[in-house]
Amino acid sequence: MTQTIRRNQRASVFTYISVIVAVVLFGLPFLYIVLTALAGPNQISEGTSGLFAISPRWSNFVDAVTLVDFPRYSLNSLFLSTLTAVLSTASSATIGFAFARIRARGRNFLFTIVLATMIVPAVAMLIPTYVLFARLGLVGNYWPWVRWGLAGTPYFIFLFRQFFTSIPLKLEDAAIVDGCGWWRTYLLVFLPQGPAR
Structure with a gap:
């Protein structure tokens, strides 16, 4: 019983670590976008090395909306x-x-x-x-x-x-027997099958 609990705890720890690593990896591009959006023109031209030392320019968002249509x-x-x-x-x-x-x-x-x-x-x-x-x-x-x-x-x-x-062939045959051509069969019989399922 104790070994099972320990095994479950190890599995839980491994799961949490994996999730944290995934969050960090997926969050880095978002962080990069936010830092780039807050950087000034000179800081962007310096490259990624200076991104973490930026002084935020919140006016960038106002400029993005007002300087262009x-x-x-x-x-x-x-x-x-x-x-x-x-x-x-x-x-x-x-x-x-x-x-x-x-x-x-x-x-x-x-x-x-x-x-x-x-x-x-x-x-x-x-x-x-x-x-x-x-x-x-x-x-x-x-x-x-x-x-x-x-x-x-x-x-x-x-x-x-x-x-x-x-889609069963019976529906197509029934539509043809009722006098439907290909377009009516497609529009009235086959297309409505998607949302109905």
Whole structure:
């Protein structure tokens, strides 16, 4: 009994130490951000060695909001992120449904290509994408964000495809018997299955 208690105490101590180490490791980047936000222009240019010897400048937060058009930039970011998220989710769900339910020649080959694009890091595509948009005259407006959203996301396409594949074939057959085409089957039968589960 005593050995069991000691073993449990050691396990508890090890757990607490592990949690404390994790908190410190995850907290360091946050501390760095706070110290950098409070540093003056000269202290930032000196590098990280002088960060812990800074004299806090609380006016940095006021300057960040007043010296630039902060509300406009925030609304712009909110609009672009919402636009991209909505379009990406909608297009990925549609593509995932097509891969899951529409039987067509070359479907599996195309899905393999979509999965293969997940291997390429997004950072590696930034410069070629910018050059492409610049040559098409799409720099400086919202159309690249619309295009990114409409293109879908490979990972989301994979998730939606797996989800739509898991839905029983009986629902699809019943919709077709009732006279639904693919679009109505997708919008009225398959899409509502997500929130209902």
